[in-house]
Amino acid sequence: MKKNTSTSLSKFIFVVIILFINENVIAQYSQPQQSANPFWEKVQFGGGLGMSFGSGYTDISIAPSAIYNFNQYFAAGLGLQGSYVSSKNYYSSGIYGVSFLTYINPIPQIQFSINLNESYVNNHYESYYGQPGYTDNFWNTALFLGAGYRTGNVTVGVAYNVLFDENDNVYGDALMPFVRAYF
Incomplete structure (x- = not known):
């Protein structure tokens, strides 16, 4: 059971890191501003x-x-x-x-x-x-x-x-x- 908890914790940390990196990458990408007119x-x-x-x-x-x-x-x-x-x-x-x-x-x-x-x-x-x-x-x-x-x-x-x-x-x-x- 200890192995599963450790594996689950590792997977959770991995998912959080991936989401954090993904969010930063998306935040750095900006589309050109389109003027209303x-x-x-x-x-x-x-x-x-x-x-x-x-x-x-x-x-x-x-x-x-x-x-x-x-x-x-x-x-x-x-x-x-x-x-x-x-x-x-x-x-x-x-x-x-x-x-x-x-x-x-x-x-x-x-x-x-x-x-x-x-x-x-x-x-x-x-x-x-x-x-x-x-x-x-x-x-x-x-x-x-x-x-x-x-x-x-x-x-x-x-x-x-x-x-x-x-x-x-x-x-x-x-x-x-x-x-x-x-x-």
Whole structure:
């Protein structure tokens, strides 16, 4: 009878060890995570935030955006923009709009961009040297063609507004440097 108890105990210990090893092996095996919606795996969010303050001068801008990566070479999306600029006792401006974004990456380090911006501009000029103040409200369209160096999620470059008009009082120059990041 002692032999049976010893054999039974050995079998029990053997079964427990096998189950323990089997459980560890199963726990180490993991299947790839399946997203509920693969669309969102290709969406990135980013944008810009800017603030500048000086003696009687304020400039605040925000530009959130989202893009969809069709593949490693092409992405497109939408952005919003809003800015407020004020120069004490002289000028204030509010600009609000939408952007249609296109990014082309021929190689991972280079990014070309085509950004169409449609903005509503509200400029208000205070009285100056006895002249009455006035308000200038209008729509402005800008088409920026850009090129930049890309590393990871950040791109640094310059864009040129092919529709630039110095009389619009929206952009100070046709060339605009940029830093953009998407996560």
